[in-house]
Amino acid sequence: MMPPVYTIFYGTFIQLPRIPASSGQKHVLDINHGALWVSNESGRVEGFDWGVCTEEKLHDLLQDKGWRVVSGDVEEEEDGEKTAVRVVKASEKRHGFFFPGFIDTHIHASQYPNSGIFGSSTLLDWLEKYTFPLESSYGDGSDVAPQKALTAYEKVIARTLSNGTTCAAYYATIHVPATNLLADLCLKRGQRAFIGRICMDNPDFCPDYYRDASAEESLRATEATIAHIRSIDPAGRVVAPIITPRFAPTCSQISLSGLGKLAASFDPPLRIQTHISENKNEVALVRELFPDSTSYADVYDRHGLLTPRTILAHAVHLTPAERLLIHSREAKISHCPASNSALGSGLCPVRTLLDDGIAVGLGTDVSGGYSPSVLEAVRQAILVSRLVSYSAEQQTGRENLSVEEALYLATRGGAKVVDMADQIGGFEVGMFWDAQLIELSSVEDRSAETINDPQGNVDIFGWESWEEKIQKWVWSGDDRNVKAVWVNGELVYQRSQKETRKSVVHANIPVVPRSWVSFLLRWLGF
């Protein structure tokens, strides 16, 4: 039998419409019920029909298109003339809906094992005390990545996928074998990822035990990982390299310039990721280390690192001149609110960045951020915006991010930040099907006793509108609500339904006498 040509998704689809960054337009949810089909070959959305509001109409659609369902719960027909398709439905009973996959625009894969461990530190002492010692353990000078790197990288990919992250901009470490391993694992698991070998060669800042030997060595090692990543995924369909100077203080001017040139030597230029203005002490340090530069942003600009494909993480303390420069270079910003609060870095004025027309996405910044969940970043982005609002001279509430706007940043915003605004982040014809299926729990479905529900903590009482369900999901949702995740049209994660075991058993009942089976099940303890 031929593999199915299309996958038809049926049910409720929720996304955030595109809105220009500085338009000031209000973000509203785009909610549709219908069918959407994805080419299994290209992984892209081929079409949708929001008029398909019932199972009957779905059946009609299949008839009209000449599609034959080869799996799923729509009746299978034996007609070789028809095109084989697969059907995936969002459960109405469980308030299921398809949502664009989350895009994590800033995450240190290597730091995942330290999640939640930061004591009372702030950025610079946190690096020294917690981060450099962990990262340095991912290489031992040999050509093989240590087991520790494998364990951490497998885990972080598993955790981010289970939280609905379909695309991540990862920092690895300075080690070539471990960085290559991260790329191999993302490709294997099917998670869209930009993989960055960290460059840090400045002996005045970096510790002796964890540093590139020289600017030349830093560039050579970076080139080696780029070559590897392009060899395992030549078209960059799933994984692609990203140039990653850790941040200005860790890099010599030679390596900064070299990395800028390296990125520009490709067509299209390689993506670049780094940190900027996370913490006031760090900003002061940059001023001291780069006396010739007029600002932190200027340091990157002078070295060819401020490009339309550059992701700047944090940007908490930018000056107006820096924002102007970043905007003029079309560089992007990754807002990492959980991390900024956890490390006490400050309250990033996201509204100001957006008003300036800068593209902003969300980052978990594991492990400065304590959670690999972009939904947690959504929550923290909203909370932080309210505190910015509270701290502001004029309390207009204008700084507040709405739930809808924060979800926009987590999807469309992130897509812009990774320079894929036309490829991912929404449900449009031609876009890759990078999506998640979310389900919520109905209070009415069970007694108050059954609180051990694998459906998670979102309680739907029955009177909620879709907008209110989404608010409840944002504030109380977690990985338990993520039932399935697709990247490039491929199913890359599915949450096992422990509660279906019982029904699986019952599904077998008809083939043997019912009374005998039920005795047996009782005897087995069901």
Add this chain to the structure above:
Amino acid sequence: MMPPVYTIFYGTFIQLPRIPASSGQKHVLDINHGALWVSNESGRVEGFDWGVCTEEKLHDLLQDKGWRVVSGDVEEEEDGEKTAVRVVKASEKRHGFFFPGFIDTHIHASQYPNSGIFGSSTLLDWLEKYTFPLESSYGDGSDVAPQKALTAYEKVIARTLSNGTTCAAYYATIHVPATNLLADLCLKRGQRAFIGRICMDNPDFCPDYYRDASAEESLRATEATIAHIRSIDPAGRVVAPIITPRFAPTCSQISLSGLGKLAASFDPPLRIQTHISENKNEVALVRELFPDSTSYADVYDRHGLLTPRTILAHAVHLTPAERLLIHSREAKISHCPASNSALGSGLCPVRTLLDDGIAVGLGTDVSGGYSPSVLEAVRQAILVSRLVSYSAEQQTGRENLSVEEALYLATRGGAKVVDMADQIGGFEVGMFWDAQLIELSSVEDRSAETINDPQGNVDIFGWESWEEKIQKWVWSGDDRNVKAVWVNGELVYQRSQKETRKSVVHANIPVVPRSWVSFLLRWLGF
């Protein structure tokens, strides 16, 4: 067979030692491995032995004490002379530990269905738009609480218990039947609770559709709930009434005075709970409504409501004079960081309150707060303290709450706030066994594929100290880590272990031929 006289808890016990509020002493975890025994009759800790560091020593302890294990996995002996005991162990493999139950010092049970729904509102418009309409639906003038109240109250108790809350100071609504129902349900489920019928009779602030008809009616209805609660639990072993003027703007001066006198008419005086200085507009409103009072705190003081048994929720914007007054009256404060950030109320300067010697506990403030989890309140308390620190003129980092200090507030602090500092909040002889059993996940225990783990999101890699495990629990833990909860020595919640179903089946194998059973299991889809 006699029911067991004692329950022996064996494993790791972690608690926060008592420290005077303004001592400035550093909070550290008190970590012990050993055995602790609880009288099943009194529900109190009768003794402990931290020298019991192995199963062998546990066996010796049982021998020495003349204890016979009647259930649990220690070998049962048939010796009628011995005292029957039960043994509960914390799994070492799963990093299990006993921890004092969480105390939620401020939670609106009635608002639970609205969790996560607050749009972009702030306190006063939030009340009007979301809260009053929901609360008003819990009574219809009849003597019976509507189904809606039953559903909400069953759910909020189930959710708070599953998150480890052993004690809660609940706000209900103005309705007597529904308030009494909440008390009945807490008693039935065994959750320690203070139950407050809300008093609100000021027609200038309260809506017509949701208001006490008069001050007299407000007092009469309050007395009715007090009588009911004392009738169902005369000793106040599980539930007790708490006088609850909603907050100054909702109450006439007559009702405020009447409530103060009502509380004082009991011996000991009844507990009181209300709100104070949550939001700047609210503070201005109180100034306007009570022109004779010198401050918000003074309003309560003048009406006999500022007592050692008073819980003041929020306290974000207190003046130094108010803090002095509150301290002199020994009133307590419930810090609700998640709510304060969500409604943009501001950053409560907890360090300042603590330095002033005021007792502080944590509150979830559902549904101004979006989560019924005190662990979430712990997280938000830490984040908010870092932002206070960041906003301060002098960035000394002195405002930062450590993980240990925030956990202290959630247990010992809460115990002080509900005036039970000698009864709950720690593991001391004579204290009630109000506790939770926490378990974490080992990364090494399973492949990276098994991410659908009912153990939750805390990943222990194996190198972590207990202090680091606790940090990981605080930052990534949720209800999945709460395996069991006890109040007054009674098991009131146990998380079902879906993953044990398989082992339950295997446990039955020996009684029939192994090959036949394994065929059967395969056929049944196991």
